[in-house]
Every structure is written in C-alpha cells, then in structure tokens.
Amino acid sequence: MVLDVHDLTMDFGGLRAVDHMNLNINEGEIVALIGPNGAGKTTFFNCVTGLYKPTAGAVTIHAPGREEETITALRPHKITERGLARTFQNIRLFQNMTCLENVMIGRDCRLQAGILGAIFRNRRTREEEEKDIHDSYEILKKIGLTRWVNEVAKNLPYGAQRRLEIARALATEPFLLLLDEPAAGMNPQETRSLVELIRRLRHTEDISIFLIEHDMSLVMTLSERIYVMDYGKLIAQGKPEEIKHDPVVIKAYLGEDVLAEA
Amino acid sequence: MISLQQIKKSALVALWFVFLTFPIMVIRVNTIEDVVQWRWYNILWVAIGSFVLSMLWAYMLEQRAKSGRRRKVVTRKEVTADAPLSERLRARLTEPRVRNRSFIVIGILAVAYPFVTSMYQTNIMITAMMYVVLGLGLNIIIGLGGMLNLGYIAFYAVGAYTYALLNLHFGVNFWLALPIGAALGGVMGILVGIPVLRLRGDYLAIVTLGFGEIVRIVLENWNSFSNGPQGIANIPRPGFFGVKMTLPQAMDYTYFIVIGLVVFTIFVVNRLEKSRIGRQWEAMKEDDIACQAMGIDIRKAKLAAIALGAVWAGMMGVVFAAKTTFINPASFTVWESIIVLCTVVLGGMGSIPGVIVGALVLILLPEYLRAFADFRLLLFGAILVIMMVFRPGGIIQKRRKAYTFETQTADSSAVAAGQSTGEHE
Numbered sequence: 212m213v214l215d216v217h218d219l220t221m222d223f224g225g226l227r228a229v230d231h232m233n234l235n236i237n238e239g240e241i242v243a244l245i246g247p248n249g250a251g252k253t254t255f256f257n258c259v260t261g262l263y264k265p266t267a268g269a270v271t272i273h274a275p276g277r278e279e280e281t282i283t284a285l286r287p288h289k290i291t292e293r294g295l296a297r298t299f300q301n302i303r304l305f306q307n308m309t310c311l312e313n314v315m316i317g318r319d320c321r322l323q324a325g326i327l328g329a330i331f332r333n334r335r336t337r338e339e340e341e342k343d344i345h346d347s348y349e350i351l352k353k354i355g356l357t358r359w360v361n362e363v364a365k366n367l368p369y370g371a372q373r374r375l376e377i378a379r380a381l382a383t384e385p386f387l388l389l390l391d392e393p394a395a396g397m398n399p400q401e402t403r404s405l406v407e408l409i410r411r412l413r414h415t416e417d418i419s420i421f422l423i424e425h426d427m428s429l430v431m432t433l434s435e436r437i438y439v440m441d442y443g444k445l446i447a448q449g450k451p452e453e454i455k456h457d458p459v460v461i462k463a464y465l466g467e468d469v470l471a472e473a
Numbered sequence: 474m475i476s477l478q479q480i481k482k483s484a485l486v487a488l489w490f491v492f493l494t495f496p497i498m499v500i501r502v503n504t505i506e507d508v509v510q511w512r513w514y515n516i517l518w519v520a521i522g523s524f525v526l527s528m529l530w531a532y533m534l535e536q537r538a539k540s541g542r543r544r545k546v547v548t549r550k551e552v553t554a555d556a557p558l559s560e561r562l563r564a565r566l567t568e569p570r571v572r573n574r575s576f577i578v579i580g581i582l583a584v585a586y587p588f589v590t591s592m593y594q595t596n597i598m599i600t601a602m603m604y605v606v607l608g609l610g611l612n613i614i615i616g617l618g619g620m621l622n623l624g625y626i627a628f629y630a631v632g633a634y635t636y637a638l639l640n641l642h643f644g645v646n647f648w649l650a651l652p653i654g655a656a657l658g659g660v661m662g663i664l665v666g667i668p669v670l671r672l673r674g675d676y677l678a679i680v681t682l683g684f685g686e687i688v689r690i691v692l693e694n695w696n697s698f699s700n701g702p703q704g705i706a707n708i709p710r711p712g713f714f715g716v717k718m719t720l721p722q723a724m725d726y727t728y729f730i731v732i733g734l735v736v737f738t739i740f741v742v743n744r745l746e747k748s749r750i751g752r753q754w755e756a757m758k759e760d761d762i763a764c765q766a767m768g769i770d771i772r773k774a775k776l777a778a779i780a781l782g783a784v785w786a787g788m789m790g791v792v793f794a795a796k797t798t799f800i801n802p803a804s805f806t807v808w809e810s811i812i813v814l815c816t817v818v819l820g821g822m823g824s825i826p827g828v829i830v831g832a833l834v835l836i837l838l839p840e841y842l843r844a845f846a847d848f849r850l851l852l853f854g855a856i857l858v859i860m861m862v863f864r865p866g867g868i869i870q871k872r873r874k875a876y877t878f879e880t881q882t883a884d885s886s887a888v889a890a891g892q893s894t895g896e897h898e
Binding site: 260261262286287288291292296297299303304305306307308309311312315316317319320322324325326328329330332336340343344360361363379380383 | 741744745748749750751752753755756759760762763764765766767768769770771777781873874875876
C-alpha cells in the first residue's frame with residue numbers, strides 16, 4: 212500500500228467538506244475518485260497533498276523501499292519531497308516561464324545548490340545546473356513536448372498545457388502521481404492520448420496514479436479501482452464494473468427520480 | 474488612418490480640458506488692482522494642444538496594438554531581418570563583441586567621469602549610483618520575488634544608523650561598518666519578513682509601508698539612542714589608509730567606492746537571478762500554490778528574497794552616512810521608498826539593465842530638469858504616466874532565457890536529412 216488515508220475529515224467553519232474518508236492505493240495501481248460537483252474531491256486532494264490541514268484523520272505513505280511515514284499536515288513542499296506530486300484542476304502552470312523552466316521548477320526539490328553556490332558558481336553548482344537542464348529536457352521528451360521547449364507556458368495549446376503540468380509533476384520524481392481532472396476541457400482525441408500517456412507512465416516510471424475525473428469513459432477505461440464521494444462522504448468503492456451498476460452511485464449522479472422511473 | 478470618430482473624440486477631449494483648465498488658464502485675479510483678468514486667448518492654446526496630444530495618443534495606442542506580442546522566446550541567432558527594430562537592436566547589443574566593447578566604453582566613461590566634470594556633477598552621479606544599488610536590491614524583492622515592499626528605505630536607515638552609531642560610540646571605520654551595515658540590513662529583512670510571510674499584494678504593501686514609518690518614527694523619538702530629529706553629525710567619510718583628503722578628493726574617492734559597489738551588486742544580482750534560487754523566485758511570483766506543490770519551500774525562498782534585497786539597502790545606508798557625513802530621520806521618509814520603487818517599475822521589473830537605466834533616469838532627470846523648476850514634478854509625473862501606458866513592462870523589459878540543446882539540433886537535422894532523402898526518391 213503506497214497511500215493509506217484513514218478517517219480524514221476536513222471542516223471549513225461549520226461546513227464538513229470531507230467526512231471520515233478512508234481510501235488506500237496499492238503499488239502500481241490506477242485509482243480514481245469520482246463524485247458529483249462539490250462532493251469534496253478536490254478538498255480531499257488538497258488535504259492529502261498538504262495544501263489544507265485536515266481537521267482530523269491520518270494520511271500515511273509507504274514509498275517503495277522506504278519506511279512507512281505519516282504525512283498528515285506536513286507542509287506541501289515536504290510532502291512533495293516525500294514523493295507525492297500533483298496537478299491542478301484549473302491549470303496552474305508558471306504562465307510566463309518557458310516549458311523547460313516549468314519542468315526545472317519541478318526538479319528543484321531534488322537539487323542541492325544554495326545561495327552561496329549561486330553567487331560563486333562553483334563547479335558543483337554548474338554541473339548540477341547542466342544536469343538539471345538535461346534531465347528536464349529528457350522529461351519533456353518523454354511527455355512529447357520538446358517542440359515547445361523555449362515557449363512560454365501560456366502560449367501552449369490547451370492539451371499541451373495539461374501535459375506540461377504532468378511533466379512538471381513527474382519532474383519531482385514521485386512514486387504517487389495525483390491528477391486533479393487531467394482531462395477537463397480536452398477534446399476526445401486529446402483525452403485518448405492522455406489515457407495512453409498515463410498508462411505508459413505507470414509502467415515506465417513505476418508509479419501509482421490517483422486521479423479525480425468527471426469524464427466517465429476515461430475513468431472506466433483507465434482505473435482499476437474507483438472510489439465515489441458525495442457530500443464529503445465515501446458512498447461506494449470497487450471495480451469499474453461494480454460502480455457502474457451500483458444504485459447508490461447512480462442515485463448520487465442522476466438523482467432519486469431517475470432510479471424510481473427505471 | 475485618422476477617422477472622423479477619432480477627431481470627434483479628440484474634440485471632446487479638448488473641450489473637456491478647456492473646461493478643466495479654465496480656472497487656472499483663463500481667470501487671473503490681480504490682487505493689487507483688485508481686478509479680474511480674463512485671458513480668453515489661452516482657451517485656444519489649451520484646445521489645440523490637447524486636441525493634438527489626444528490624436529497622438531490614439532495613434533500611438535493603435536501602433537502598440539498593431540505591433541502585438543512576439544510569442545516565442547528567441548535566441549539571438551533566430552532574430553531575422555524583418556523583426557521589429559527593438560528586437561534587432563537587442564540582438565545586436567547582446568552580440569558578445571558589441572557587448573564587450575560597450576562595456577569597455579562604459580567603464581572608461583565611468584572612470585573618467587569625476588576628472589572631467591565638476592564636483593557637483595560627481596556628487597549627483599554618486600547619488601544616482603546609490604539609487605542604482607538600491608533599485609537592484611529592491612528589484613530582488615519586487616521584481617524577482619514579487620513582493621511589493623513600500624518600506625524598503627527602512628533597511629537603508631538601518632545601515633546608515635549602524636555606521637553613524639558604531640562610529641560615534643566605538644569609532645568603527647567605514648570599511649568595517651560596510652559589511653556590518655549590510656548584515657544588519659539583511660537581519661532586519663528577516664525579522665520583518667517572518668511576520669509578513671502570509672501576506673500578499675496590497676496587504677503586504679500596507680504592512681511594509683507601516684514598517685518603514687515605524688523605523689523612521691522610532692529614530693525620531695528615541696532621543697537617547699539616535700539623537701532624535703537633530704540626527705548625528707560629523708560622520709567620517711570613507712578613509713584610505715589614513716590619507717588626508719580634500720573635499721573634492723574625498724568626493725572622487727567616494728565615487729569610485731560606489732562604482733565598485735555597483736559593479737559588485739550587478740555581479741551578485743545577476744548570478745542570483747540566473748541560478749536555482751532566481752528560478753524559485755520567479756515561480757513563486759507566478760503562482761505560489763503551484764510552487765509549494767512542486768516542492769519549493771516558499772517561506773525560505775521569500776525570506777531569502779527579502780534578506781538578500783535588504784542587504785544592499787543596509788550597505789548603501791552606510792555609504793549614504795559616509796557621503797553626507799550627517800544623517801537624521803528626515804532622510805528616510807516614505808518618499809524615498811517610493812522613488813526606489815519607481816526606479817524598479819520604470820526601468821523594468823526584474824531586469825537588471827532596466828533598473829540601472831531607471832535609476833539613472835529617475836535621479837538625473839529631476840536634476841537636469843531644474844530649469845523647469847516649477848513644473849519639475851509635473852513633468853516627471855507625466856513621463857511616468859506615459860511610460861506606464863505605452864511600455865508597462867518598463868524601459869528595458871525582462872527577457873526569458875532561451876536554452877539551446879545539442880540533442881534537439883541533432884534531432885531536427887536528422888529529420889531534415891530524412892526529408893531530403895525522401896524527396897530524392
């Protein structure tokens with residue numbers, strides 16, 4: 212198990228956005244979290260990645276080859292250092308930086324150079340910088356973005372921006388990649404290539420993937436297990452086939468009446 | 474082309490300006506003879522003037538919209554002959570040969586300056602150079618770190634009082650005070666930085682503004698510590714192994730020290746900007762949430778930016794105290810912070826040559842505009858407004874660095890080779 216979330220609760224004032232969520236992800240798995248709008252999926256993501264401090268509950272990670280560790284309420288950059296990387300629902304690239312620089316920022320947490328190194332530019336710093344540029348370029352190559360190396364991120368086509376976000380997340384060398392609606396706003400063709408990319412990455416990078424998604428066809432084809440949330444609560448979990456026919460899920464998505472009519 | 478609509482619009486503008494300036498341009502009360510003079514002919518001048526300016530304004534806006542924005546970050550070699558003039562000029566200037574030569578010319582001019590000009594000119598140039606360093610320092614905080622700081626001058630005050638007080642009580646000399654002042658500036662930066670880490674934008678601006686004022690008011694009222702509004706006098710000028718110098722000599726000497734510090738600052742800031750930490754700052758400025766999610770400790774990065782920016786202010790504070798030999802809290806008002814801020818914004822945020830040009834323009838222009846004494850600030854304001862409309866990025870805008878790749882060129886040549894063989898078949 213690479214990620215184990217136990218009884219996670221998040222309150223905003225009187226509003227309980229996430230209510231005693233339990234969730235786990237095994238090594239190499241692709242797991243999806245789905246649910247109607249406002250179900251608390253992104254809040255859940257933010258709690259796991261440290262952007263929010265959960266009210267209660269525990270998040271434990273077990274990176275391959277390392278000790279089990281509780282990361283609840285660690286600061287976000289610490290969590291990223293531990294090997295959890297994420298993308299955002301509404302693209303959050305560094306708009307005015309080039310593609311390569313975006314990826315280099317992702318690699319930043321694996322670098323050593325400090326302020327003195329920056330000023331004196333000793334050999335170690337120079338070598339590290341060169342290696343950094345090289346590695347970042349390799350990552351862009353892997354995701355297929357080399358055309359735009361020196362292009363400012365905001366000028367990229369939409370699909371490429373989404374992919375660049377994934378590239379940037381990969382650059383942090385994660386063992387678990389969290390994707391927040393990676394296919395939002397993509398056309399069917401872009402979505403298909405995204406599915407391919409995610410599948411490929413799982414094998415080549417040896418990572419587990421946890422995604423939030425609205426696109427049902429993508430979720431059903433891609434994920435091995437699905438968790439369903441509604442009003443902050445976990446209402447169902449299981450294999451795609453089971454979820455598809457689960458009356459509780461259908462009710463949550465389509466409303467009570469549809470079920471009654473059917 | 475000039476459309477009828479535009480003419481109508483400009484006519485309206487002219488009418489409006491006539492109305493606005495009516496009280497000051499037309500009516501004149503002669504208090505001696507107790508009569509009101511009506512200078513109707515002035516209306517004509519105002520109307521014509523504002524009409525022409527309005528047309529010009531519209532034309533320039535149109536030009537700006539037409540030129541559009543270049544998309545790609547280009548390397549020097551990629552700039553073609555049909556690129557806009559500014560682009561070609563930049564390419565030409567960044568050519569190593571041209572650049573080295575211009576550096577040499579600037580170096581010679583800088584060294585020769587105090588010998589060919591009067592002491593008054595040298596004095597102005599010292600001030601301008603000090604603002605260059607201050608601008609570069611504030612540029613780290615604002616231009617690179619993206620934190621609006623309106624209390625920057627407080628760090629400057631810290632440096633100045635460090636030297637003045639250390640000298641008064643312990644006889645510390647200039648050269649020892651210089652690093653101490655810089656270090657204390659940096660420490661002060663961190664102390665102020667810690668509580669404001671969570672703040673952004675307007676809130677940060679207000680807090681730093683308040684901080685700047687607090688420092689000034691404390692210095693003004695804590696008599697036993699800082700000698701209050703009377704300030705501290707008789708601060709020694711920078712020494713040179715105990716050599717006695719006349720005033721002009723001391724001035725020239727100070728000039729060279731400041732030039733040295735400017736070069737040092739440019740060197741360090743340039744290195745910082747192009748390093749890992751510079752990249753972190755950039756990302757932090759763009760989106761701090763994404764930045765944290767990418768594993769960057771933004772608290773550390775922010776504190777580093779504030780401290781490294783404040784260091785230069787502390788250092789220049791020491792130089793300021795040594796140059797004027799007298800300091801009091803009146804030298805460290807908000808106005809000073811605003812001027813430094815203007816040098817950064819006017820010159821081009823985040824751009825080192827931009828800030829240098831900005832500081833020179835901003836300090837030297839008012840000096841040479843003294844001929845227009847009464848309108849000095851008005852002109853100055855007008856120049857700032859025009860700048861912000863037509864070149865919001867500053868005089869010299871920051872450029873993104875473009876990387877070249879061996880692998881990339883190899884790939885593309887392979888593709889090209891493949892295509893050409895394909896054509897032959």
